[in-house]
Amino acid sequence: xxxxxxxxxxxxxxxxxxxxxxxxxxxxxxxxxxxxxxxxxxxxxxxxxxxxxxxxxxxxxxxxxxxxxxxxxxxxxxxxxxxxxxxxxxxxxxxxxxxxxxxxxxxxxxxxxxxxxxxxxxxxxxxxxxxxxxxxxxxxxxxxxxxxxxxxxxxxxxxxxxxxxxxxxxxxxxxxxxxxxxxxxxxxxxxxxxxxxxxxxxxxxxxxxxxxxxxxxxxxxxxxxxxxxxxxxxxxxxxxxxxxxxxxxxxxxxxxxxxxxxxxxxxxxxxxxxxxxxxxxxxxxxxxxxxxxxxxxxxxxxxxxxxxxxxxxxxxxxxxxxxxxxxxxxxxxxxxxxxxxxxxxxxxxxxxxxxxxxxxxxxxxxxxxxxxxxxxxxxxxxxxxxxxxxxxxxxxxxxxxxxxxxxxxxxxxxxxxxxxxxxxxxxxxxxxxxxx
Amino acid sequence: xxxxxxxxxxxxxxxxxxxxxxxxxxxxxxxxxxxxxxxxxxxxxxxxxxxxxxxxxxxxxxxxxxxxxxxxxxxxxxxxxxxxxxxxxxxxxxxxxxxxxxxxxxxxxxxxxxxxxxxxxxxxxxxxxxxxxxxxxxxxxxxxxxxxxxxxxxxxxxxxxxxxxxxxxxxxxxxxxxxxxxxxxxxxxxxxxxxxxxxxxxxxxxxxxxxxxxxxxxxxxxxxxxxxxxxxxxxxxxxxxxxxxxxxxxxxxxxxxxxxxxxxxxxxxxxxxxxxxxxxxxxxxxxxxxxxxxxxxxxxxxxxxxxx
Numbered sequence: 028x029x030x031x032x033x034x035x036x037x038x039x040x041x042x043x044x045x046x047x048x049x050x051x052x053x054x055x056x057x058x059x060x061x062x063x064x065x066x067x068x069x070x071x072x073x074x075x076x077x078x079x080x081x082x083x084x085x086x087x088x089x090x091x092x093x094x095x096x097x098x099x100x101x102x103x104x105x106x107x108x109x110x111x112x113x114x115x116x117x118x119x120x121x122x123x124x125x126x127x128x129x130x131x132x133x134x135x136x137x138x139x140x141x142x143x144x145x146x147x148x149x150x151x152x153x154x155x156x157x158x159x160x161x162x163x164x165x166x167x168x169x170x171x172x173x174x175x176x177x178x179x180x181x182x183x184x185x186x187x188x189x190x191x192x193x194x195x196x197x198x199x200x201x202x203x204x205x206x207x208x209x210x211x212x213x214x215x216x217x218x219x220x221x222x223x224x225x226x227x228x229x230x231x232x233x234x235x236x237x238x239x240x241x242x243x244x245x246x247x248x249x250x251x252x253x254x255x256x257x258x259x260x261x262x263x264x265x266x267x268x269x270x271x272x273x274x275x276x277x278x279x280x281x282x283x284x285x286x287x288x289x290x291x292x293x294x295x296x297x298x299x300x301x302x303x304x305x306x307x308x309x310x311x312x313x314x315x316x317x318x319x320x321x322x323x324x325x326x327x328x329x330x331x332x333x334x335x336x337x338x339x340x341x342x343x344x345x346x347x348x349x350x351x352x353x354x355x356x357x358x359x360x361x362x363x364x365x366x367x368x369x370x371x372x373x374x375x376x377x378x379x380x381x382x383x384x385x386x387x388x389x390x391x392x393x394x395x396x397x398x399x400x401x402x403x404x405x406x407x408x409x410x411x412x413x414x415x416x417x418x419x420x421x422x423x424x425x426x427x428x429x430x431x432x433x434x435x436x437x438x439x440x441x442x443x444x445x446x447x448x449x450x451x452x453x454x455x456x457x458x459x460x461x462x463x
Numbered sequence: 464x465x466x467x468x469x470x471x472x473x474x475x476x477x478x479x480x481x482x483x484x485x486x487x488x489x490x491x492x493x494x495x496x497x498x499x500x501x502x503x504x505x506x507x508x509x510x511x512x513x514x515x516x517x518x519x520x521x522x523x524x525x526x527x528x529x530x531x532x533x534x535x536x537x538x539x540x541x542x543x544x545x546x547x548x549x550x551x552x553x554x555x556x557x558x559x560x561x562x563x564x565x566x567x568x569x570x571x572x573x574x575x576x577x578x579x580x581x582x583x584x585x586x587x588x589x590x591x592x593x594x595x596x597x598x599x600x601x602x603x604x605x606x607x608x609x610x611x612x613x614x615x616x617x618x619x620x621x622x623x624x625x626x627x628x629x630x631x632x633x634x635x636x637x638x639x640x641x642x643x644x645x646x647x648x649x650x651x652x653x654x655x656x657x658x659x660x661x662x663x664x665x666x667x668x669x670x671x672x673x674x675x676x677x678x679x680x681x682x683x684x685x686x687x688x689x690x691x692x693x694x695x696x697x698x699x700x701x702x703x704x705x706x707x708x709x710x711x712x713x714x715x716x717x718x719x720x721x722x723x724x725x726x727x728x729x730x731x732x733x734x735x736x737x738x739x740x741x742x743x744x745x746x747x748x749x750x751x752x753x754x755x756x757x758x759x760x761x762x763x764x765x766x767x768x769x770x771x
Contacts, residue, residue: 224632224721279632280611422738
């Protein structure tokens with residue numbers, strides 16, 4: 028009985044030991060082309076691999092090896108590599124914004140400061156709200172924005188029609204709740220679905236997007252805890268209102284969400300840009316039924332945009348080929364025609380603003396009844412989303428916020444009181460201050 | 464002893480002057496050479512990490528940003544409600560699961576040991592198989608069995624008119640689900656240990672008892688149980704230690720949820736180390752867990768009379 032479980036303690040201890048020894052790496056000598064390894068995950072990696080070939084042709088002295096590490100495996104591999112002083116890491120690392128600040132803060136030197144390679148000149152090249160998030164507390168630039176996921180509001184136009192709801196009239200989430208009640212009554216469909224007990228995985232994107240629309244998050248830019256702030260309570264109260272109105276379906280359990288979607292029991296998917304290509308793949312038979320618009324605002328006249336998340340390319344601080352690695356990143360991420368090829372092959376929405384002038388961002392999409400889907404997201408980004416400060420303690424905040432949401436959704440807990448306790452716990456666990 | 468050995472070694476070498484040169488292999492150091500591989504393994508993969516973790520538990524940060532903070536992590540641990548939750552969950556699962564599993568294992572072992580059983584090898588294999596199942600296969604299998612809407616278990620219950628149970632979505636049932644999975648995984652392992660124990664009980668004892676007119680129940684309580692005592696003790700201690708370190712089942716089934724109702728100490732340790740990169744704190748949890756395990760082990764040996 029102990030054998031397998033004992034391994035865990037040992038593995039951890041072993042990793043810690045590795046962390047203790049650390050050390051440098053031998054420089055690569057000799058001639059021949061230099062090999063740059065990129066760690067990424069599918070399908071994004073497909074896009075990068077496609078343009079890597081073009082890059083190699085233009086730069087015969089550099090070989091680019093795009094490795095599919097997989098998500099979430101990549102986080103543990105990067106963590107272990109960094110804890111071991113950078114041993115065994117790829118030269119270029121594909122990192123989500125939710126992990127980036129942790130690596131930057133907890134492993135100083137683990138990622139290269141790209142300012143010295145000339146990253147600064149791209150400061151204004153990417154969608155608003157991204158650059159502050161790749162900038163460390165020391166002003167260093169630790170990654171280049173690749174993918175951005177602005178929030179969307181995918182809805183079943185047939186169900187809306189059946190319930191007699193005009194989506195254009197939905198200006199605030201309160202309007203959406205009223206619409207949700209009508210939808211439930213007329214069509215039996217729930218407005219949205221959430222994994223209420225957070226069984227299997229946490230389901231906090233919706234709550235977070237309600238925060239992000241208000242320019243708020245679990246932390247502010249100074250890194251203080253804002254989990255019990257007015258916007259945080261407001262967002263949780265909205266979710267509670269929806270839940271109490273009986274218009275939030277429980278999507279916990281293997282395949283439950285997919286089943287609800289295919290049987291027309293979910294009228295709205297509050298998903299981000301990645302879903303524009305995912306929904307047609309998942310439900311080809313529902314062609315023509317879906318539309319997308321910007322989500323309603325939390326408060327009347329408030330922002331209808333938010334960047335749900337973003338992913339970036341960083342360079343390992345111990346890489347021996349940082350300049351060449353940056354050359355590839357520059358090639359892949361800052362040229363509209365190249366990043367759009369990455370988009371086509373890998374399906375990740377580009378962060379580069381100049382890319383949006385390509386006709387494909389305004390062309391009608393057949394699946395969405397001829398609606399120019401991508402334009403909704405471009406409009407959203409042009410409206411200008413606020414930066415989200417994940418901080419190095421995001422993982423902990425996410426867990427604590429998820430527990431709070433579960434308590435509100437499954438036990439009917441009071442949002443303000445629950446979040447007050449949660450914020451306190453977060454502050455105690457992280458040694459951070461509660462924002463005043 | 465040492466002197467004699469040295470003299471022996473010297474005489475063994477014969478009259479050659481070269482025999483005075485120190486030799487790598489002598490009678491005296493052969494035992495050490497034989498255990499050398501294990502010793503090297505122990506030092507590099509156990510002793511060093513154990514000591515390094517102790518040091519790390521007194522620090523915060525990682526890599527270049529590691530700073531010494533003394534007992535801060537341990538103070539934080541005592542004041543951390545989630546740590547106490549994880550302790551409570553682990554204790555609850557332990558108290559419920561270990562007795563059920565061991566009782567079941569004993570019953571299985573008695574069955575497997577019965578001379579009336581046919582195809583014994585096959586049954587034994589079947590009983591032992593679950594403990595060989597890999598973590599991933601195991602996780603997939605149980606999430607299919609325990610699924611709320613399309614799970615095998617709820618379907619079975621439905622046949623008896625019992626409403627679908629939200630196995631992984633309700634705090635109470637999630638704990639039960641972990642207990643079920645854990646029991647499925649390790650009962651066979653314990654049954655095999657018991658089986659070995661049963662087979663080492665001398666047949667003469669039973670024959671003598673039968674001659675004296677003892678019934679089956681009497682034979683079980685007066686011969687089987689006392690004879691199995693050291694084995695019972697062994698499995699209780701092993702299972703307790705194993706359950707205290709419970710990780711696999713909540714990791715693959717519930718991720719510690721819902722609302723932390725299946726968060727165990729090891730899972731909390733893992734989260735702190737690999738999700739929150741809080742290695743110092745994770746190491747402190749590891750040491751707290753070690754203390755608890757050691758304490759329980761000693762207590763059990765004392766209570767059950769570890770004497771020969």
